[in-house]
Amino acid sequence: MAKKASDAGGGRAQAVHRALKRAILDQALSPGSKLPEDSIGERLGVSRTLVHQALVRLSEEGLVDLRPNRGATVARPTLEEGRNLFLTRMALERLVVETLSGKLTPEQIEALSAHIAAEETARTAHATSIRLAGEFHTMLAQMTNNTSLIRYVDELVARSSLILALYGRPHSSECAVSEHRDLLDKLIAGKTEEAAALMAHHLDSITTRALLPKEDSMNIKDVLASYAAAEGLA
Amino acid sequence: MAKKASDAGGGRAQAVHRALKRAILDQALSPGSKLPEDSIGERLGVSRTLVHQALVRLSEEGLVDLRPNRGATVARPTLEEGRNLFLTRMALERLVVETLSGKLTPEQIEALSAHIAAEETARTAHATSIRLAGEFHTMLAQMTNNTSLIRYVDELVARSSLILALYGRPHSSECAVSEHRDLLDKLIAGKTEEAAALMAHHLDSITTRALLPKEDSMNIKDVLASYAAAEGLA
DNA sequence: GGCTCGATTATTGTATGCAATTTTGTTGGA
DNA sequence: TCCAACAAAATTGCATACAATAATCGAGCC
Numbered sequence: 001m002a003k004k005a006s007d008a009g010g011g012r013a014q015a016v017h018r019a020l021k022r023a024i025l026d027q028a029l030s031p032g033s034k035l036p037e038d039s040i041g042e043r044l045g046v047s048r049t050l051v052h053q054a055l056v057r058l059s060e061e062g063l064v065d066l067r068p069n070r071g072a073t074v075a076r077p078t079l080e081e082g083r084n085l086f087l088t089r090m091a092l093e094r095l096v097v098e099t100l101s102g103k104l105t106p107e108q109i110e111a112l113s114a115h116i117a118a119e120e121t122a123r124t125a126h127a128t129s130i131r132l133a134g135e136f137h138t139m140l141a142q143m144t145n146n147t148s149l150i151r152y153v154d155e156l157v158a159r160s161s162l163i164l165a166l167y168g169r170p171h172s173s174e175c176a177v178s179e180h181r182d183l184l185d186k187l188i189a190g191k192t193e194e195a196a197a198l199m200a201h202h203l204d205s206i207t208t209r210a211l212l213p214k215e216d217s218m219n220i221k222d223v224l225a226s227y228a229a230a231e232g233l234a
Numbered sequence: 235m236a237k238k239a240s241d242a243g244g245g246r247a248q249a250v251h252r253a254l255k256r257a258i259l260d261q262a263l264s265p266g267s268k269l270p271e272d273s274i275g276e277r278l279g280v281s282r283t284l285v286h287q288a289l290v291r292l293s294e295e296g297l298v299d300l301r302p303n304r305g306a307t308v309a310r311p312t313l314e315e316g317r318n319l320f321l322t323r324m325a326l327e328r329l330v331v332e333t334l335s336g337k338l339t340p341e342q343i344e345a346l347s348a349h350i351a352a353e354e355t356a357r358t359a360h361a362t363s364i365r366l367a368g369e370f371h372t373m374l375a376q377m378t379n380n381t382s383l384i385r386y387v388d389e390l391v392a393r394s395s396l397i398l399a400l401y402g403r404p405h406s407s408e409c410a411v412s413e414h415r416d417l418l419d420k421l422i423a424g425k426t427e428e429a430a431a432l433m434a435h436h437l438d439s440i441t442t443r444a445l446l447p448k449e450d451s452m453n454i455k456d457v458l459a460s461y462a463a464a465e466g467l468a
Numbered sequence: 469g470g471c472t473c474g475a476t477t478a479t480t481g482t483a484t485g486c487a488a489t490t491t492t493g494t495t496g497g498a
Numbered sequence: 499t500c501c502a503a504c505a506a507a508a509t510t511g512c513a514t515a516c517a518a519t520a521a522t523c524g525a526g527c528c
Contacts, residue, residue: 011511012511057290081382084383087333088326091328146321148315148318149325159382270508272509280482283484302489304490
């Protein structure tokens with residue numbers, strides 16, 4: 001029997017996982033959305049078993065909140081989780097930078113340059129922009145050939161997208177493309193400390209620049225509080 | 235209906251996962267062992283479905299090798315994976331130390347001291363010794379209250395146990411207890427850089443001291459090569 | 469009229485069964 | 499004796515079916 005294209009990498013279980021992950025990161029499913037196994041399975045043409053497995057896996061990756069017997073929803077990380085997450089990213093991506101500094105092959109440099117060019121082109125499209133910015137970081141991680149490092153950076157980058165979707169300002173370019181290019185230059189030159197500092201600054205910028213509470217992300221009690229005050233209620 | 239004790243934290247799926255993880259880390263299942271779903275399920279009194287889920291999850295954590303249609307085995311990390319893993323640990327545990335330095339509460343200090351005492355007591359029992367040493371690191375991570383950091387350190391510590399089981403020397407105290415106490419002292423004193431340096435040294439020691447190839451960890455081809463030579467075969 | 473308790477419905481958690489794939493054992497030939 | 503092709507067994511991958519749990523609605527009671 002001919003394989004479907006979406007079955008490409010591994011079994012169908014993995015295909016379901018990828019599909020859902022993609023949908024979440026593209027914000028086709030926005031944070032807080034319910035994820036009923038039945039409807040998803042029906043829509044994707046697979047049994048609930050596989051959907052269930054995918055949801056469990058996504059919850060381990062922090063992209064889905066999974067409460068026992070109460071179903072799954074797209075994760076809604078708190079601001080503090082967001083900040084902690086970027087701290088962890090900083091620690092890991094510093095290692096990425098240290099590992100890569102002065103050791104990039106011409107092919108790798110070419111690939112990274114091309115990617116940055118793509119980022120510059122897609123600057124207007126906000127959703128694509130976030131995705132490409134994330135991919136730059138995962139590309140770097142990939143080049144370390146350190147499997148645990150790769151996995152964790154991948155995961156954190158994915159969750160970062162979710163967090164930026166929740167809390168990021170639409171008009172701030174969260175991941176300044178120029179910083180990507182600067183970083184690449186330092187890496188090529190082998191200036192490890194400067195590159196590490198740049199990476200740290202780059203990620204720190206995101207937390208201070210883009211990661212501020214915005215109104216519709218407040219929880220319901222806070223939202224109602226202002227209305228209550230306006231009406232002279234408790 | 236009364237719950238069984240092993241159901242304690244979460245559903246039975248999680249119980250299966252914990253049981254297998256424990257078995258692997260205790261070396262009751264040694265690296266390379268086959269893990270057939272139905273025998274495990276039979277032994278644990280659950281269906282293959284749950285065992286399958288647990289195995290997938292363990293493979294994501296790097297404790298199990300899972301090849302499509304070919305079954306699961308206890309993971310057998312290579313030496314290079316081991317070294318990379320400890321590099322990643324260093325990056326993350328440096329963040330742990332930085333976060334905790336000078337901020338430990340009296341209760342936390344007490345808990346850590348008690349644990350170190352337990353380590354000193356159990357110094358002779360090799361298996362327990364490894365487990366306790368690992369727990370010290372996970373305890374520290376736990377105290378950061380950074381969920382991603384906690385999860386990754388937990389995972390890496392678990393895999394480290396596996397690696398030490400494979401490549402560690404029986405007679406070297408892999409995780410010197412005295413280093414744990416020194417580290418705690420620096421953390422209490424708030425000497426961040428010294429604590430970080432100590433942690434780095436501590437983990438680096440493991441890679442250089444304990445993480446050298448030993449004979450029975452060679453792959454089957456290398457092992458057979460010597461026998462082949464002895465018998466005058468290809 | 470509002471509230472509590474109970475039945476109904478929806479949704480998840482798990483077991484079982486069938487199909488597909490791989491591995492092992494066997495038979496025939498060179 | 500060795501190798502190749504084939505058949506049998508074992509094992510995984512997945513779907514379906516059933517059981518358990520939580521959410522929803524409605525009736526009776528205060």
